[in-house]
Structures are given as structure tokens and as C-alpha cells.
Amino acid sequence: MQTVARTPVPARTxxxxxxxxxDHVRVVDIAGGQVGDLFAYVASPSGVTTEHxxxxxxxxxxxxxxxxxxxxxxxxxxxxxxxxVKDTSPGRHDLLIAACDDARxxxxxxxxxxxxxxxxxxxxxxxxxxxxQPVNVFMQVPVRADGTLDWLPAATAPGxxxxxxxxxxxxxxxxxxxxxxxxINGARPTGLAIDVLR
Amino acid sequence: MQTVARTPVPARTxxxxxxxxxDHVRVVDIAGGQVGDLFAYVASPSGVTTEHxxxxxxxxxxxxxxxxxxxxxxxxxxxxxxxxVKDTSPGRHDLLIAACDDARxxxxxxxxxxxxxxxxxxxxxxxxxxxxQPVNVFMQVPVRADGTLDWLPAATAPGxxxxxxxxxxxxxxxxxxxxxxxxINGARPTGLAIDVLR
Numbered sequence: 001m002q003t004v005a006r007t008p009v010p011a012r013t014x015x016x017x018x019x020x021x022x023d024h025v026r027v028v029d030i031a032g033g034q035v036g037d038l039f040a041y042v043a044s045p046s047g048v049t050t051e052h053x054x055x056x057x058x059x060x061x062x063x064x065x066x067x068x069x070x071x072x073x074x075x076x077x078x079x080x081x082x083x084x085v086k087d088t089s090p091g092r093h094d095l096l097i098a099a100c101d102d103a104r105x106x107x108x109x110x111x112x113x114x115x116x117x118x119x120x121x122x123x124x125x126x127x128x129x130x131x132x133q134p135v136n137v138f139m140q141v142p143v144r145a146d147g148t149l150d151w152l153p154a155a156t157a158p159g160x161x162x163x164x165x166x167x168x169x170x171x172x173x174x175x176x177x178x179x180x181x182x183x184i185n186g187a188r189p190t191g192l193a194i195d196v197l198r
Numbered sequence: 199m200q201t202v203a204r205t206p207v208p209a210r211t212x213x214x215x216x217x218x219x220x221d222h223v224r225v226v227d228i229a230g231g232q233v234g235d236l237f238a239y240v241a242s243p244s245g246v247t248t249e250h251x252x253x254x255x256x257x258x259x260x261x262x263x264x265x266x267x268x269x270x271x272x273x274x275x276x277x278x279x280x281x282x283v284k285d286t287s288p289g290r291h292d293l294l295i296a297a298c299d300d301a302r303x304x305x306x307x308x309x310x311x312x313x314x315x316x317x318x319x320x321x322x323x324x325x326x327x328x329x330x331q332p333v334n335v336f337m338q339v340p341v342r343a344d345g346t347l348d349w350l351p352a353a354t355a356p357g358x359x360x361x362x363x364x365x366x367x368x369x370x371x372x373x374x375x376x377x378x379x380x381x382i383n384g385a386r387p388t389g390l391a392i393d394v395l396r
Binding site for chain 1: 258262
């Protein structure tokens, strides 16, 4: 396969790419230490349908907190949509934490702040009432034995990437998380890139 | 507080109750070994709004896989909606697994089967496009150290219960999970009850 398109995702923003069944989608952490919130919707001729990658259905299908290499993320209709095929990062990703949004930043005392939820709404052609639980690539939120969660800076080095195979024609949206009030993106939010391989 | 109403939830069905801010809602496992899928929506004069209890936002707010006693479940707008106030069960509950639905039973070879998703849609007055991740009370899906999930029968004894305080006027819906093709409800699905205390 060859990279047929690279879509830069500037720091604090989001971008969406259309992919066909069989394409690979690679999310690259350009500078390292940056979380990406990834969403995927089944494509329709005019944009996207409401069928989307669902964290809860993925956990149910895989019996894991996060799919292993070779396993699929599934939609809310329980269809495989993206299969995890390659991971050159330290392998720490999250499927538990909600996308940052207006309410999150208001709670943190900064009411008007870019967010992964805003980035998703800006990138899609349809109205999104409910922001799905994202796939938080490179986000390091380990689960302790007592069920509590830790929040750590992303452990990625520059150029680390994670690659998925599309199992359906879909729109994949990635937000370079603009969170700069907690430690998850290290010292400051930076950019990502989305490569489509065919 | 006194129990002002008991709503039986017959095996394999669901029921919704309206509660006011400050009310307590108790889910009782009548025969033991039965999972309940609990959903909560903020009330409106004509029924419910789209704002609902969100597992992802709850995990984010509590930094736990499941809230501790005294902690709140929050909505997709990050407002506390239900606080966990009492638990007489062995304390094993799940906030990771999707509600069973038509696709789940089709995958299991039984395409026309009652489900928690159907029960939710039947119980609410509004159209539900996306079934939220439920609070799976009494459901025993432990997380192993390697991130894999186990599926075990509910460990509840007859009469065990879990109690929440409503932080907003809301509609609480409980489905007595009709799953009889896996072990989670033990030998057979049985009924629950919803008590409202005021």
C-alpha cells in the first residue's frame, strides 16, 4: 500500500477524511506527546449516516478495554468499521474518557476554549446531537487494580503512529486535542497528521 | 425517607419512573442473580430531553470505572444526575458493556428476542436514535490487569439493592436484562423492582 494523501491536523483543530473499505488510515503524532480524539461514521452519498464507531459495542465485541492488533472497532449496529492493524507507538490508548467540550472547559474556568467536541461538529456535514465516546489515540489513562483511573502525559515519540483498516466506507475524523489545562498533552498541544493508504 | 411507590419490573421487560430532584431510586434484585440496565434522562414537561446519564462523562468526572458511594453519575452535559448513595449488593456493577439489542441477538442466532435496547425504546415517550451506554447494575464484568474483560453471573442475593439520589428531575428506566444466551443472569432472567423514596 502507498500513502495516497496526507492531511495535516494543525494543533488544537480537527480534520475529517473520507476512506473506502480496504483503505488504511494512519494517525501520526508529528512532534510526540499529543493525544488524538478519533471518531468514525459510516459514509452516505451526502456525507455521513448516524451509524458510528461505538466504544461500548467495541468493548462488548472484543471483551477488552481496547482492541488488540487485528481486532476491530464496531459500530452502534455492531458492524466492524475499523480494524487496528499496526501500532508503532508505546501502545497506550484510551477508550474510556469523553471528548473535551464546552462544559469541560467551563468547569476548568476557561469557558471559551477549543475542544475535541467543537472540532468534531466543525468537521462534519451533519448535526451531531450526541458526541460519541472517541478513540483517544496516544492518550495514557491507565486503570489501576482498584478501578481508579490515572491521567498521564502521552508517551509517544515524534513520528509514532497507529494504523487502522477501514471495514466500511466511512468518514474518519481526528481532533488534535486542545487540552492545555491538564497533563495529557504534555507541555503544550501540537499537531497530528492523517495518512490514507491504498 | 419512605418508599412512596414500588414499580415491579417483570422478567425480560423494562419500566420507567419519574423522579424529582432529591428523591431516592432503589433498584431491587427480587430473586437474586439478575442484571438491570439502568438509563436516566433529564425530564421535560412533555417527557424527557436528550440530556442523559453518560458513562464516558461519569468516568471522566470520577476518574473511576464505576462511581464510589457518594459520587455522582453525570450527564453528557457534565451535570450530576444520580448520586450513588447505598449498595447492599456485593458491589459488582458494570459501566463498560453496551445494552443488548437486535444486532446482539442476531449475532447469537436468535434474531427476534427481547432486549434492553427494545425495552428502553418501549418505555420512553421520545424516539431514541442512539441507545446510551447503560449503568449495568449487578452485572459482573471484572477487568483483568491485562485489560481483558471477564463475563460472570451476577453475584446478587435475593433482595439485594442499589440506591441513587436524583440530582435533577429525571426519568429513570430500568430493564430486567433478558439475556439468556450468556451466563450474566445465571440460569434464567428474573424480575427487578424500582422503589422511589421521598
